[in-house]
Amino acid sequence: MTTEAAERWALAVLRVSLGLFLLLWGLEKFVIPETTLKIWSHFYGLAIGGAMPVALGVVESALAVAITVGLWRRSSYGAGLVVHAVSVLSSWRPLLDPWGLVSGGAPNHLFLAGVPVLAGFVAIYLLRDRDVWTLDVWLARRRATQFAK
Secondary structure, eight states: OOHHHHHHHHHHHHHHHHHHHHHHHHHHHHHOHHHHHHHHHHHHOOOOOTTHHHHHHHHHHHHHHHHHHTOSHHHHHHHHHHHHHHHHHHTHHHHHOTTSTTTOSOOOGGGGGHHHHHHHHHHHHHTGGGOOSSHHHHHHHHHHHHHHO
């Protein structure tokens, strides 16, 4: 396998896995909206209600699909990065005390998994122009072919 092919595969795998990761969080807002209410209250200090979890789920799911297929790479990868960064930063307490030694709470090191995911979002954003097995690139090639005729 050439270096170019390996890079394309690596970026495609990273993009799809990050998109699906975000999609699960988006779909959760439809399946168990009460969890979204609790998360926003606990981690963001905001009481949201009514249709807000579903609205957030629509936006997050649409963003996840755009990331998964590589549509509007600069905007969608950047938005995914920001969304996940806010999520990671809002959980700073369990990140600093994953075993509950300081807080006296139960160990919860699951939050640490968000850190490498955040690194993945940073990587895909920085390498977005090299991620060429995407809907963006396919549409651009199709337009170029149509205009060339």
